[in-house]
Amino acid sequence: MVMSPEVDRIPVLRDRAAAARHLARICFKTGPPTLTGVELEWTVHDAVDPARPVDAARLRAALGPYAPTTLDPTSPALRLLQGGAMTVEPGGQLEISTPPRARVTALIDATQSDVAQATRLLDAAGLALGRSGIDPYRPPRPVIDTPRYRAMRQVFDRRGPDGRTMMYSTAGLQICLDVGQPEHLLARWQLVHAAGPPLLATFANAGRDTGWASARMGAWWRIDPARTAPVWTPARADRDPVAAWTAYVLAAPLLCVRGDGPDWTAPPDVTFADWIDGALHRPPRVDDLEYHVSTLFPPVRPRGYLEIRYLDAQPGRGWVLPLAVFSALLSGPDTIDAAMAVTAPAADGWHRAARYGLRDATLARAATGLLDLARSALPRLELPPALHREIDHGLRRRCAAAERSQP
Numbered sequence: 001m002v003m004s005p006e007v008d009r010i011p012v013l014r015d016r017a018a019a020a021r022h023l024a025r026i027c028f029k030t031g032p033p034t035l036t037g038v039e040l041e042w043t044v045h046d047a048v049d050p051a052r053p054v055d056a057a058r059l060r061a062a063l064g065p066y067a068p069t070t071l072d073p074t075s076p077a078l079r080l081l082q083g084g085a086m087t088v089e090p091g092g093q094l095e096i097s098t099p100p101r102a103r104v105t106a107l108i109d110a111t112q113s114d115v116a117q118a119t120r121l122l123d124a125a126g127l128a129l130g131r132s133g134i135d136p137y138r139p140p141r142p143v144i145d146t147p148r149y150r151a152m153r154q155v156f157d158r159r160g161p162d163g164r165t166m167m168y169s170t171a172g173l174q175i176c177l178d179v180g181q182p183e184h185l186l187a188r189w190q191l192v193h194a195a196g197p198p199l200l201a202t203f204a205n206a207g208r209d210t211g212w213a214s215a216r217m218g219a220w221w222r223i224d225p226a227r228t229a230p231v232w233t234p235a236r237a238d239r240d241p242v243a244a245w246t247a248y249v250l251a252a253p254l255l256c257v258r259g260d261g262p263d264w265t266a267p268p269d270v271t272f273a274d275w276i277d278g279a280l281h282r283p284p285r286v287d288d289l290e291y292h293v294s295t296l297f298p299p300v301r302p303r304g305y306l307e308i309r310y311l312d313a314q315p316g317r318g319w320v321l322p323l324a325v326f327s328a329l330l331s332g333p334d335t336i337d338a339a340m341a342v343t344a345p346a347a348d349g350w351h352r353a354a355r356y357g358l359r360d361a362t363l364a365r366a367a368t369g370l371l372d373l374a375r376s377a378l379p380r381l382e383l384p385p386a387l388h389r390e391i392d393h394g395l396r397r398r399c400a401a402a403e404r405s406q407p
Contacts (some may be wrong), residue, residue, distance in 0.1 A: 037100035043130030062125035091168030092143035132207025133312025151256035213357025
């Protein structure tokens with residue numbers, strides 16, 4: 001591999017301590033929790049026949065100058081009117097990431113505007129956004145092929161077909177929250193994990209009968225626990241988040257090793273720690289570490305902020321509800337403490353949440369408690385009256401559904 005002068009200037013990681021220091025700097029940026037972000041992902045379908053495959057050329061034509069460069073290398077990749085960036089996942093799923101905002105209302109308005117603009121582009125091309133966390137119509141099929149995606153597929157294929165399902169057929173909702181002040185980091189880190197099983201169950205959205213409430217998360221669990229298992233568990237609840245994440249990152253096998261050519265295949269079972277210790281032909285650089293982090297997919301991933309990754313895509317404006325729930329629950333130390341108490345019996349129920357959803361009584365009770373807490377804290381978000389009523393009504397319906405599911 002020929003290195004450019006720019007690459008030659010990127011610092012090399014000589015030992016694990018240097019890697020740990022870099023991870024602490026880039027993954028946990030503490031400070032006042034002021035910003036909230038959201039990333040919305042959908043499968044994309046023919047508007048008349050949703051089972052019809054949609055290829056890269058049709059997506060490229062529909063998105064025009066907004067198409068990402070992975071879809072069209074010559075595209076200017078324009079941002080949407082409110083600053084959202086569109087990306088396309090390997091199965092043709094569309095994702096919109098709107099810049100974070102200090103107020104939830106502003107984030108909802110900006111994101112909804114960008115979603116509406118993207119929807120108009122698709123409408124004009126006879127395309128429509130999906131409404132569930134997994135494609136209910138089509139088998140997994142690649143639409144975009146890059147060295148990264150080929151390497152991913154090769155690694156995941158070693159464990160079975162679920163990697164292809166995840167890559168080509170699933171769509172999620174990601175909520176991004178500030179890490180918070182150093183003294184509050186552990187509590188916020190614990191809650192976004194502990195609340196995961198009941199909220200995964202609450203917003204599970206398979207779209208069809210798969211035997212799993214969240215077929216999307218079912219596929220994730222079966223891929224590779226070294227890169228998809230939660231970093232925090234109740235059994236090690238008080239472990240320092242930075243130390244836990246550092247250990248997770250260094251112990252994870254490489255998914256790919258970037259190069260100038262088309263083959264980024266990584267040697268089997270080589271971890272990033274092994275790379276630091278000399279397992280490959282060259283030592284890793286800090287950009288290699290950052291890229292490695294991008295190939296890890298735990299339910300919560302620290303990226304300078306806390307990226308919540310365990311929610312299924314929601315139909316229509318349904319994404320607003322989980323956004324409001326997290327914003328309300330993390331609005332103060334009192335709500336965090338109360339929510340942790342509610343989630344304690346269900347905090348390790350990840351598999352049950354994906355499989356059974358709210359049919360699991362323990363998860364349903366925890367979900368009801370969390371939604372009630374979120375409703376009581378909604379006034380802190382200072383929402384306009386109409387938006388407050390919309391969210392409150394939606395949460396009350398979700399509470400009723402959770403209560404009905406309990407024996």
